[in-house]
Amino acid sequence: DTEVTQTPKHLVMGMTNKKSLKCEQHMGHRAMYWYKQKAKKPPELMFVYSYEKLSINESVPSRFSPECPNSSLLNLHLHALQPEDSALYLCASSQAPLGFSYNEQFFGPGTRLTVL
Amino acid sequence: ELKVEQNPLFLSMQEGKNYTIYCNYSTTSDRLYWYRQDPGKSLESLFVLLSNGAVKQEGRLMASLDTKARLSTLHITAAVHDLSATYFCAVDRYSGNTPLVFGKGTRLSVIA
Numbered sequence: 386d387t388e389v390t391q392t393p394k395h396l397v398m399g400m401t402n403k404k405s406l407k408c409e410q411h412m413g414h415r416a417m418y419w420y421k422q423k424a425k426k427p428p429e430l431m432f433v434y435s436y437e438k439l440s441i442n443e444s445v446p447s448r449f450s451p452e453c454p455n456s457s458l459l460n461l462h463l464h465a466l467q468p469e470d471s472a473l474y475l476c477a478s479s480q481a482p483l484g485f486s487y488n489e490q491f492f493g494p495g496t497r498l499t500v501l
Numbered sequence: 502e503l504k505v506e507q508n509p510l511f512l513s514m515q516e517g518k519n520y521t522i523y524c525n526y527s528t529t530s531d532r533l534y535w536y537r538q539d540p541g542k543s544l545e546s547l548f549v550l551l552s553n554g555a556v557k558q559e560g561r562l563m564a565s566l567d568t569k570a571r572l573s574t575l576h577i578t579a580a581v582h583d584l585s586a587t588y589f590c591a592v593d594r595y596s597g598n599t600p601l602v603f604g605k606g607t608r609l610s611v612i613a
Contacts, residue, residue, distance in 0.1 A: 427605055428544070428603055430601075441600065475543060475544070477544075488534075488593055489534060489546055489549045491546060492544040492545075493543060494542070494543045495542075497541075
């Protein structure tokens with residue numbers, strides 16, 4: 386299995402809802418990432434997990450809560466989001482954990498989130 | 502702070518023509534990555550360049566890295582419509598460490 390999968394593909398939620406995004410990889414990668422991408426912009430890093438531990442939080446608001454239950458799975462829990470949080474949320478993984486080797490990242494298809 | 506600059510940001514080119522996209526970065530790094538993104542889709546890894554002088558080719562695309570000049574190029578040969586996409590370069594933020602810093606992307610449109 387050489388891909389990163391993400392569910393759901395599309396999500397529409399209200400500002401009072403709680404939802405979760407899911408990301409899974411079975412390539413044995415030890416680092417996993419969440420990115421946010423607005424239209425016509427590059428991806429913006431949100432979180433990095435290395436060996437299932439949160440290594441980097443790019444000052445993301447607490448309404449976004451990441452979780453890494455095991456080495457293959459990465460979740461992003463969403464609560465009380467704002468309309469400006471509407472974006473494409475991309476998950477990625479890389480073979481080596483932070484600080485080792487190079488960092489070719491493999492991206493999932495993304496979840497297109499709309500906050501009403 | 503590591504800065505990654507791509508140019509041009511927009512490129513409209515005719516089928517069959519050649520062109521080069523440039524990626525400059527502001528700090529020492531010997532790891533540079535090129536990604537492609539189709540509209541509404543995810544990022545696809547194109548090239549991983551890991552040393553000075555590295556050159557990689559895939560079909561009509563060729564990427565190179567000059568770490569002394571802090572410059573990578575993505576050369577397009579005899580463009581075809583299927584190459585229309587946004588191309589991002591990305592650089593490791595820290596020496597030997599991650600994560601990546603992306604350029605703003607070059608939106609390429611190949612027209613007949």
